[in-house]
Amino acid sequence: xxxxxxxxxxxxxxxxxxxxxxxxxxxxxxxxxxxxxxxxxxxxxxxxxxxxxxxxxxxxxxxxxxxxxxxxxxxxxxxxxxxxxxxxxxxxxxxxxxxxxxxxxxxxxxxxxxxxxxxxxxxxxxxxxxxxxxxxxxxxxxxxxxxxxxxxxxxxxxxxxxxxxxxxxxxxxxxxxxxxxxxxxxxxxxxxxxxxxxxxxxxxxxxxxxxxxxxxxxxxxxxxxxxxxxxxxxxxxxxxxxxxxxxxxxxxxxxxxxxxxxxxxxxxxxxxxxxxxxxxxxxxxxxxxxxxxxxxxxxxxxxxxxxxxxxxxxxxxxxxxxxxxxxxxxxxxxxxxxxxxxxxxxxxxxxxxxxxxxxxxxxxxxxxxxxxxxx
Numbered sequence: 001x002x003x004x005x006x007x008x009x010x011x012x013x014x015x016x017x018x019x020x021x022x023x024x025x026x027x028x029x030x031x032x033x034x035x036x037x038x039x040x041x042x043x044x045x046x047x048x049x050x051x052x053x054x055x056x057x058x059x060x061x062x063x064x065x066x067x068x069x070x071x072x073x074x075x076x077x078x079x080x081x082x083x084x085x086x087x088x089x090x091x092x093x094x095x096x097x098x099x100x101x102x103x104x105x106x107x108x109x110x111x112x113x114x115x116x117x118x119x120x121x122x123x124x125x126x127x128x129x130x131x132x133x134x135x136x137x138x139x140x141x142x143x144x145x146x147x148x149x150x151x152x153x154x155x156x157x158x159x160x161x162x163x164x165x166x167x168x169x170x171x172x173x174x175x176x177x178x179x180x181x182x183x184x185x186x187x188x189x190x191x192x193x194x195x196x197x198x199x200x201x202x203x204x205x206x207x208x209x210x211x212x213x214x215x216x217x218x219x220x221x222x223x224x225x226x227x228x229x230x231x232x233x234x235x236x237x238x239x240x241x242x243x244x245x246x247x248x249x250x251x252x253x254x255x256x257x258x259x260x261x262x263x264x265x266x267x268x269x270x271x272x273x274x275x276x277x278x279x280x281x282x283x284x285x286x287x288x289x290x291x292x293x294x295x296x297x298x299x300x301x302x303x304x305x306x307x308x309x310x311x312x313x314x315x316x317x318x319x320x321x322x323x324x325x326x327x328x329x330x331x332x333x334x335x336x337x338x339x340x341x342x343x344x345x346x347x348x349x350x351x352x353x354x355x356x357x358x359x360x361x362x363x364x365x366x367x368x369x370x371x372x373x374x375x
Contacts, residue, residue, distance in 0.1 A: 029056020
């Protein structure tokens with residue numbers, strides 16, 4: 001296909017907008033959790049504090065649903081082979097790792113500066129611990145994370161592997177045994193297994209750092225895409241599962257679980273996946289939330305997620321040291337430091353993330369040029 005006939009790339013503006021909202025929400029959550037907004041806490045109504053700041057951790061399940069939705073779109077016409085898995089894994093590794101590796105150096109540098117400023121002892125991670133971070137397995141191997149946010153990246157890598165494995169099994173069953181409904185069967189079983197955690201049938205993880213307790217969010221994103229694009233039996237499967245997750249989460253609101261494992265996190269996953277499906281059905285996926293500032297926030301969301309915690313923590317520390325901790329400095333700091341985080345994320349995007357995207361796309365072109373005719 002030449003440049004004249006090449007189809008324009010489809011942009012899901014609604015999904016990108018949700019990604020921007022999720023990233024901003026996580027930033028606000030960490031700023032509040034760091035204890036930087038005590039004066040605002042006393043001024044704002046509790047419900048506003050909860051929605052704006054305390055519920056900011058819900059940005060993470062939104063990210064998980066979006067990942068499932070996007071990977072289902074990316075591999076919608078793909079026949080799973082070992083070479084495809086290798087190529088896809090390499091492309092995702094190249095796409096994610098340079099900004100991630102930079103953030104590791106960035107976090108360690110800020111920890112060193114923080115230790116010097118507070119007269120604390122700074123210790124570098126062990127070689128084994130650092131190596132485990134480079135391959136996204138630190139949580140599974142029991143090493144202390146360099147940053148509290150890296151666990152989500154470890155889960156994302158596992159989601160990709162699990163999706164490929166399930167898609168490959170379903171295609172093998174269809175090709176070898178002519179099982180027409182192999183994909184909803186295989187992925188439906190995964191839905192049931194993943195649902196054991198939000199349904200509170202299984203508590204705790206089978207092994208530290210495994211993806212099982214959060215698989216339902218990613219899978220909801222996958223099925224919302226299939227229900228939108230193919231309808232048929234995917235539609236009732238999706239809504240039956242989403243309804244079950246929603247009801248069980250509403251009944252489990254008294255649970256002591258917090259963060260991404262809490263019932264409200266499951267509710268956020270359900271709401272996000274339903275919105276993706278219904279916005280898609282309404283033919284608004286490429287227009288809704290297509291506001292320039294929000295699309296830009298979605299564009300730099302990965303770099304913003306990686307860097308914001310250290311930047312905001314250090315900036316608030318310096319701000320309160322210089323100007324004191326008052327309501328005025330809190331408000332000015334919230335606006336100014338959020339802007340600083342976005343500015344740093346923008347620089348990281350252009351210097352690291354955008355080149356990484358370009359490098360990963362080169363491998364995609366190589367794979368496409370080597371693909372046999374007819375596949």
